[in-house]
Amino acid sequence: MSPGYDKEPFIAIRGVTDQAWTGYEEIGRELISAVGATRTGKTVIVLECYPGVRQEEIEGGLREAFEPVMPTTVIRAEEAALSPRQVDRKTKRYMTDDRVFGYMAPFRIDEFYDADKIDELREKIRSAENGIVLVVGFGASLIARGDLLLYADLPRWEIQQRYRSGETGSWRSEHKERDPLRLFKRGFFFEWRMADRLKKRLLQGIDYYLDTAASNSPNMLTGHALFEGMKQASRRPFRLVPYFDPGVWGGRWLEKHIGLPRREHPYAWGFDGVPEENSLYFRYGTIRVELPAINLVFFESIALLGEKVYTRFGAEFPIRFDFLDTIGGQNLSLQVHPTTEYIRERFGMTYTQDESYYVLDAAPGAKVYLGLREGIVPGEMLDDLQKAQDGRAHFPAERYVEAYPASKHDHFLIPAGTVHCSSAGCMVLEISATPYIFTFKLWDWDRLGLDGSPRPVHTEHGANVIRWDRTTDTVREQCVNAVAAVAQGPGWKEERTGLHELQFIETRRHWFSEPVVHKQNGSVHMLNLVEGEEITVESPTNMFDPFVVRYAETFIMPASVSAYTIRPSGPSEGQTVATIKAYVRG
Structure with missing residues (x-):
């Protein structure tokens, strides 16, 4: 059990705690103070928004705070955007007809605004009565420069929850989509990419940053406090805010060991190491601000990733840790990931989803399906997959796919193109490259999703990327x-556990009962405590305060930290514990 697993980790930010506010009333007072409560004339406040932000809530909250002091006029920026039909037409080729996969779209926000309509809104601003003019929307910064610039943000996981609840749909689409997978697709391939391009250009010039993740509970920072927080975070170990999601094959391990509330549909996934999806909590005094972890990747790229990794991947976090729980559940779908050439040509991604399964725990009889059996005929396997997809036959998986017994601390390496899945009875720490939606399901064991519909299967894509030479002996x-043993000393040993030579991620496991020194090697490090109840991470130069990590917690060590030590602590003091560490090979 890990009763100490922290589901709400935060980073305490120092030195700027007086630059944070909470609630619309407090935020309104600060903004009025910033523009001058007794000022005559007109003040333009521009509120740029990430897609999915609750614009009406923010507009109403600020108006209520402003109007007792200063008259307020609201200009909705998206009145100058292209019509939903025009936006759909412009993005159609990137969205495709597929339910899951599109193509990475290259657009900028200004390509979806009409110049004449922008002029009309600017004229409304000029003719508005004195007081505050609030320009709000995704694209508001195109309408006016403003006297104050605010940015309203929220994490992608929160956007997905709004998709699922029906609260939020696609940005300016004529089709009122209700399928969360198609909504996610449009966000992933189009909206979020465009919004991130704008964010990267705009954020360093903002006056204030709004955390809008929680309904009617906004938090606000000065732009300076935001960037000071990110600077501090990128120079110390930290954890992302985890989230857990049910799935048709979900088990009970996460519920039991992480201390999660029981659900009708068990938890299948746990995400505590995916900066593109997870949040960060920054705490400024008593105020906790939630922001997308990807902001840290964008704006502290070299300190976080390391110059070599940044030069190779740009402002992208290339490593992902997540949990797959099938203990008391079902098999994962039989699947394969695309080759680099295929993912680049078909989806516009620059690198592929190489991965591995590190087995945190396993029930008796657990196994991992990995690679193909010797001597199979590809055409026969593809025919049987198609028959299963058509509902004409049950796919005989073990006729074609090799299966290996799985025990705690086994590590299975899965280079792209390798057919694989975990069976029921496994608790997997998945260590992989970050393009995490590119899973081609080949067969889903004749079951439906939680929504009662068949889960998407991509046999055609899979057939194009299966490495038929990844058979039993090779695998x-x-x-x-x-x-392979790497080094050892009194009370510790280091092992190389992978990944495959074709994969860019290196993994090292340390077993230790005494402090172990980890040195920087030009790459961000991502680690998980895979054995033992507790460890403490410390800086030999007092660069950061001692940082406590508990069983199954993932944490990130920025490249800016030149060296750190890890020792067993608390209930694990004097015992042998283990960490798994991943980084980008030099």
């Missing part, structure tokens, strides 16, 4: 527990 030699 057993190269991909199953390819552990």
Whole structure:
């Protein structure tokens, strides 16, 4: 059990605690103070928004705070945007007809605004009565420069919850989509990419930053406090805010060991190491601000990632840790990930989803399906997959796919193109490259999703990328527990557990009962405590305060930290514990 697993980790930000406010009333007072409560004339406040932000709530909250002091006029920026029909037409080729996969769209927000309509809104601003003119919307910064610039933000996981509840739909689409997968697709391939381009250009010049993740509970920072917080976070170990999601094959391990509330549909996934999706909590005194972790990647790229990693990948976090729980659940879908050439040509991604399964725990009889059996005929396997997809036959998985017994601390390496899945009975720490939606399901064991509909299967894509030479002998030699000793000393040893030589991620496991020194090697490090109840991470130079990590918690060590030590602590003091560490190979 891990009763100490922290589901709400935060980073205490120092030195700027007086630059944070909470609630619309407090925020309104600060903004009025910033523009001058007794000022005559007109003040333009521009509120740029990430897609999915509750604009009506923010507009109403600020208006209520402003109007007792200063008259307020609201200009809705998206009145100058292209019509939903025009936006759909412009993005159609990137969205495709597929339910899950599109193509990475290259657009900028200004390509979706009409110049004449922008002029009309600017004329409304000029003719508005004295007081505050609030320009609000995704694209508001195109309408006016303003006397104050605010940015309203929220994490992608929160956007997905709004998709699922029906609260939020696609940005300016004529089709009122209700399928969360299609909504996510449009966000992933189009809206979020465009919004991130704008954010990267705009954020360093903002006066204030709004956290809008919680309904009617906004928090606000000065732009300076935001960037000071990100600077501090990128120079110390930290954890992302985890989230957990049910799935048709979900188990009960996460519920039991992480201390999650029981749900009708068990938890299948746990995400505590995906900066593109997870949040960060920054605490300024008593005020906790939630922001997308990807902001740290964008604006502290070199300090976080390391110059070599940034040069290779740009402002992207290339490593992902997440949990897959099938203990007491069902098999994962039989699947394969695209090759680099395929993901680039078909989806516009620059690198692919190489991955591995590190087994945190396993029930008796657990196994991992990995690679193909010797001597199979590809055409026969594809025909049987198609028959299963058509509902004409049950796919005989073990006729074609090799299966290996899975035990705690086994590590299975899964280079792109390798057919694989976990069986029921496994608790997997998945260590992979970040393009995390690119899973081609080949077969889903004749079941429906939680929504009662068939889960998307992409046999055609899969057939194009399966490496038919990844068969039993090769896989057993190269991909199953390819552990090699690296170094050892009094009370510790270091092992290389992978990944495959074709993958850019290196993983090292340390077993230790005494403090172990980790040195920087030009890459951000991502670690998880895979054995033992507690460890403490410390800086030999007092660069950061001691940082406590508990069983199954993932944490990130920025490249800016030149060295750190890890020792067993608390209930694990004097015992042998283990961490798994991933980084980008040099």
